[in-house]
Amino acid sequence: MTQQTATAAFSAGASQSSALQRFVWNFTDTLIVMRRNLYAYQRQPELLVFATIQPVIFLLLFTYVFGGAISFSTGGDYIGFLLPGIIIQTILFASANTTVGLSVDLSKGIIDRFRSLPMSRAAVLAGRTSADTLRGAFTVLIMIVAGTAIGFRFEDLGSGLIGLLLAVAFGYAVTWISATIGLFVKDPEAAQVAGFIWLFPLTFASSIFVPTQTMTADWLRAFAENQPVSVVANTVRDLMTGTVNPDEIVISLLWIAGIVAIFLPMAVWRYARVASR
Amino acid sequence: MSNNHAIIAEDVYKHFGEIKALDGVSIQGEAGKVLGLLGPNGAGKTTLVRILTTLLKPDSGTIRVGGLNVLRQKRHVREIIGLAGQYAAVDEVLTGRENLVMVGRLYHLSRGDAMRRADELLRQFALSDAGDRLVKTYSGGMRRRLDLAASIVARPRILFLDEPTTGLDARARIAMWDTIRTLVSGGTTLLLTTQYLEEADELADKIVVIDHGKVIAEGTSDELKANLASDFIDITLHDPDHTAKAAEALATISVDAPQADKARGHVVIDVENGAQSIAEVVRALDSQDIHIDTLNMRRPSLNDVFLSITGEEIVEEEIKPQRRGFGRRRSA
């Protein structure tokens, strides 16, 4: 009898959480999980240090080692060419942390706790991808500082900022690919490899470090010119060097939207099924 | 009638490839009572708990928790249950307090409420001092306690604890039992899995024994013991070499064949009336010049129950190598 009353009282309570309320919870849950992930980064300062030193080293190496050779084909200003590219590369590799982060969470069992809570299902993933995006944005900031130190200047601050936003948005889209991979791989050690390996061809067979015209094999050049990393890198490069090309921006945005549209649902679908152990 | 059952599983099957983790299990847990799920490694306890708590989908079967359909009303089920799984599901990168606040927030308590509740739980589980330390630095026992605390943040009506005391030392185990008893005295329905017969005996109102994915017995601990209407006498011999001889000498006194452990010089017999038989045992062994180190009479334990149902000792099951590397808690 008392049991029945309790059940009735409970179900009333449950149905009171309206659709609107649940919609809002999607966001608050995401913020809570995002904060948790940011805490984790904040508490491993060595991780942040290396995550920022590495792209800075890349920037310096490429500028001074290849700069002379490559500036012939870029018409002189290699830092103006390279920095936007390296920013995209940094963002891509920051996004790959999502794979590792998720697989670590899966192996630690905290995901089991999340899954047993009445929280939004997507929030665990969105909290992870948004934290990693912020981390990527932070390293972009460092890159700009380092780039400025060795001679980079925005042609136009407004379009430059739009370019950076576009780069970060692209990074966000890529975190959803990384999340999907992480949910398939599960094992943290395997994730270390799986999270990054697919990025190498996309990064190097692109316009990030060298102009695609310099690639001799036709098939390679065709791939490099049309794959999303190049498309976005070119757009960001144009914006950062003061050229606004609306068509380019639209195509980049379409790529970003397309990636999210495919991989976000895929990750959420996979998350619902993944037996974490 | 079925309203009184807070936990109902009917004919649940779950196979992992060849492995029949659950092979037609049915259990019923009464509201406000403690249901003990007892079984050796690989019996299917965790699989059943994961299914009951929405974490795993069964191949087939009906599951209701708190009157809700677990397969269809996952989110509502999650609002009324608490789970402390076999592996402590705590966040190592946060402090103990942050863990509890985060869980509270994800149950959609307000910030203030979540913080107050975290405080309260840290105190209740004797973690106040360690509350602001990273969980990474916690001992296994502290993690378990934090995990249990996290599972009751939202004061769930129905609580699932998967081997809550595995890996704890004797003192911590008894403290955990006290905590659990306090929890259920407040009217919480509890499903508890354990490999420890003593634990089921201590805590559970009703015990379901499962093995190889099947229920092999159920009832109160007394009901289970009633099948063995006899006393047991444990004898340890001074000289293990005499074990076989002693077993032979005691065969006429024992109801079933005596169990002999030659390595340890251990003989166990079961008798109708322990008090009367002790004298006979002593005489029988004395006449053969076999010296006794210790001699104990005891009522049947759940281990004996298990033995009588399956013909296998639970302790031996525990030592068996893991099936496909599953089941054992990582040593913390």
Ligand SMILES: Nc1ncnc2c1ncn2[C@@H]1O[C@H](COP(=O)(O)OP(=O)(O)OP(=O)(O)O)[C@@H](O)[C@H]1O
């Ligand atoms: N995800 C899985 N994939 C394959 N086999 C599994 C999986 N989960 C469980 N099993 C198998 O199912 C059986 C039951 O496992 P389960 O974890 O439910 O046992 P248990 O009673 O909890 O054991 P323990 O006391 O060791 O925790 C075991 O043989 C186990 O190897």
Ligand SMILES: [Mg+2]
């Ligand atoms: Mg188990």
